[in-house]
């Protein structure tokens with residue numbers, strides 16, 4: 001399969017704490033890959049290293065943009081540059097722009113695909129207006145797809161919790177990514193919302209052709225969605241494989257059960 | 264309606280206040296007759312006064328809480344008055360026309376003194392709108408804003424003194440210098456936020472003032488620079504009276520220009536990036552916004568307006584010295600933005616007019632100015648944390664594919 005993301009030997013130290021240790025992972029085109037592991041395993045840290053929020057201590061993050069045969073090494077890039085390259089993410093603890101409207105939240109995602117500068121904003125020339133109008137319409141189209149169009153002019157902070165999670169996905173999609181990184185998208189959702197999310201994620205993959213890497217604790221969702229699963233524990237990768245293989249992997253069962261008996 | 268609990272609370276408050284003010288309001292030592300006067304009447308007054316005030320205070324707090332509860336239950340928010348006016352063209356247009364005519368004829372109806380005060384207020388409107396970009400939109404707490412004001416004022420004073428440049432030539436130079444200094448301040452503070460940013464910018468403002476105060480060869484030290492010419496109209500020097508009226512119209516023009524630019528900026532790609540930066544820096548960056556660039560444009564554009572108003576200030580007073588650019592000025596401008604409504608153009612204008620005109624017309628109570636200032640801010644923060652006229656975001660209507668602007 002054609003890869004879109006390849007992570008090799010990724011390591012991250014926080015002072016003396018080894019949060020990630022030689023983690024390998026790859027995501028193929030049109031694939032849904034899950035990253036699972038007990039609390040504190042280093043999953044969010046993995047996302048932060050890929051998206052440039054932390055520079056990884058060692059290892060390589062390679063992306064394979066469409067139309068280019070040579071991979072591009074992106075570790076050390078600023079988060080906004082990583083997003084420009086086509087990786088977009090959501091956050092485990094929702095990080096919307098609470099005092100902006102839903103539409104404006106999505107329009108922020110369009111920012112890196114727009115050009116207008118200060119002068120353009122003041123003069124409002126024809127190309128600026130066209131770009132602005134396109135941004136509004138594109139953002140609205142994304143909201144329609146995600147099913148948030150009734151809330152367009154609502155402040156993001158006034159949305160119900162499940163809708164806020166979906167708005168994060170809409171905002172990330174507005175940056176035109178080829179890979180979407182979702183950090184616990186179902187956290188705090190009720191079973192109905194989770195079922196909708198399951199459908200939504202599959203639709204994003206099928207209709208938009210966006211590959212997906214997600215962190216999730218809801219095993220039912222993970223098993224239903226993923227083509228492949230990677231398991232980390234204490235910063236190390238302990239298993240990888242299809243949902244079937246992971247379900248029966250003794251190391252994984254031990255990691256999860258071990259955690260439960262600790263708690 | 265009035266419960267025993269509320270009375271008990273108010274009594275406690277009044278007792279507490281009587282106790283607090285006891286040493287200054289009741290005891291007075293008369294050193295001539297070597298006796299201590301006990302002014303019990305004052306204590307009584309304070310007791311009764313604070314009892315009533317506390318009662319009123321709690322009454323309004325309760326009403327406010329009821330109000331928010333109702334809004335939550337009803338699901339519909341009460342639309343602010345300013346927005347309702349803006350939405351109805353039938354009210355909005357005539358209001359604007361009346362305001363415009365008032366502004367135009369103002370200097371011919373009122374005295375020179377009043378016009379002068381109004382010019383000062385307009386300068387603060389411009390300063391407030393400039394700082395509003397930095398604090399209100401981009402959320403960068405800048406306590407050294409007055410430094411850019413000083414840069415503009417000294418730019419005119421010095422360029423005129425050494426090279427004889429005229430007001431109109433220095434106005435754009437002052438703006439450019441302001442922007443340059445904005446970027447100069449912006450670079451070192453790119454990584455700071457919140458309190459740390461406030462401290463560093465405060466330091467920056469003081470550094471500029473201290474340089475102006477001590478570098479005698481450059482800025483003529485504390486004695487400042489006098490005899491700065493007022494702007495001339497088409498090369499003709501005007502009398503003091505005419506020049507003041509002229510400056511008044513210049514300020515009206517500059518304010519309109521500022522409003523025009525800021526209004527367009529806040530609904531643009533850049534403006535949205537500023538607000539996103541204010542709301543959540545990490546998420547903003549993760550969405551592809553260049554944090555450094557966005558912060559620098561905010562600092563630079565904010566400082567541009569301060570630079571320009573500095574030039575006008577120098578031309579108006581015909582004299583500049585470092586004492587005009589203390590931290591206190593920065594704080595007043597910040598109060599204008601916070602009191603008026605962060606990010607709201609109308610709010611900032613209202614804030615500037617209230618905070619600058621009120622003390623001028625209430626000179627009789629000038630001893631209580633600081634007290635009134637403090638009380639006003641506290642009351643506002645409790646009852647209207649969004650400011651006098653809170654910011655409203657633009658809304659869009661989608662019917663099929665049509666999109667119209669509402670407010």
Ligand SMILES: Nc1ncnc2c1ncn2[C@@H]1O[C@H](COP(=O)(O)OP(=O)(O)OP(=O)(O)O)[C@@H](O)[C@H]1O
Nearest residue numbers: 014017019037038039040041042043044045046092
């Ligand atoms: N900025 C940081 N500084 C120091 N330690 C950190 C930092 N971020 C994360 N850690 C540590 O790294 C380890 C991995 O944390 P991480 O947030 O990646 O876990 P996680 O797998 O996402 O857990 P969860 O399922 O609870 O979200 C934890 O021990 C955490 O305390």
Ligand SMILES: [Mg+2]
Nearest residue numbers: 043044045092
């Ligand atoms: Mg996590």
